[in-house]
Amino acid sequence: MVRSNRVGTAVGGVALTALLLTGCGTDDDGAAASPSSTASSAAATSSEASPDATPADYVPASLDGPAQNVPKPVMPDLAREESRDGAQAFLDYWSDAMWYAHQTGDATYAREIISGACDICMEQLEFVEDVYADGAWFVGGRENPVIQDAIIQRYSDGVYKPVVLTSAEGLKLVESNEVTYEAHPRTGQGDPFPVYLDYSQGSWVYITAANLSGAGQYSE
Template identity: 45%
Template sequence: MSRRFAVLSASAVLLFSGVLTACNNDDDGGDPAPTETTTSAAAASSAPAKDEYVPASSEGPAKNVPKPTKPDLADEESVEGAQAFLDYLSDARAYAQQTGDTSLAREVTAEECYSCTEHYDNLDSHYEAGGWASEGYEKFTILSEDLPVDSYGLYAPEISIEADDITIWDDKGQVVQEARGEDGSEDRILVHLDYREGQWTYVTTAPLGSS
């Protein structure tokens, strides 16, 4: 299931400049003005560590994004295994959003999910053009106590979906698309999953009763 993005209309760009506040060194014992050495030290202390994760912003794409690893449980044919798989799928999608590397998400997504393939292709093209995106994490939670099978022989448990806000920037750091987060806890949705040769594959999601 691909996210819908609302295209922003053109708007004026607001430039924010820092405001320097002078500190008076009065005779009554006021604090002295900060020196160049102390301000440089403060800036260095607030800077992220070399390998620290930095989320995407208008200043640039995310840095040091952890590459997800699929746990063994995510290959188990059970409710717990299906949930672990969906957690991994969410991580793989979030990784793709922040890095432009869609390979992990593609590996566990069925080719029949054309909207997924289109979304991954768009991400590839956007990053190749110099743009980037925020995480936009989607959380899939299985609500079913077992794994019912649909008319196509696919597992189709009921789930809820929660999605964070997402922002997409162009190569100049200008916002080109945004979408607000979603709380789908009240929606009745089925996720269709295939299981074969000891592995899960995501096929699609659909409203309950649509098929």
């Protein structure tokens, strides 16, 4: 069974599918934590996963067991470009890396592109790893972040802050073939928020996300 103190800390009434994108909040004044040098260097040398198409023997997770033969995330060249489309491609890859972590318990790809300054992000990745280490698993977990800005810009603090809407397919935590936690699907409509990204040496790094004044209503 997943250790109860980890579940209580990580879930705490907040959907796991939302935590890594919307849960890493900033200060009230909107200042984001700077990405760590280790995170920046890791992103600059992000591993080139083999370009696996979805294999014919891929088996989605279910109550009967975890996913099998999950295709590895592959970062496209566009996701290394310092542009609006490059940032979107990077967030698409971020989504793939997070989905892969939830499907396999392997958070390696996600850790390579997320700043170590995002403590909540690191805690949640550890939680995902603990789930699988304890013999439990997740069903679902795919998110789809879409940048709303037609143009993105680097702010005076050196950080890009595109406003994003994210939908999610939902997530189930399965322990001993029973669902012990469930986050329902959501569209993200009515809840835009800025995602803080750094760009350095040809690579993006996910820093954190923040609340947007006047938003916060989910459209289920």
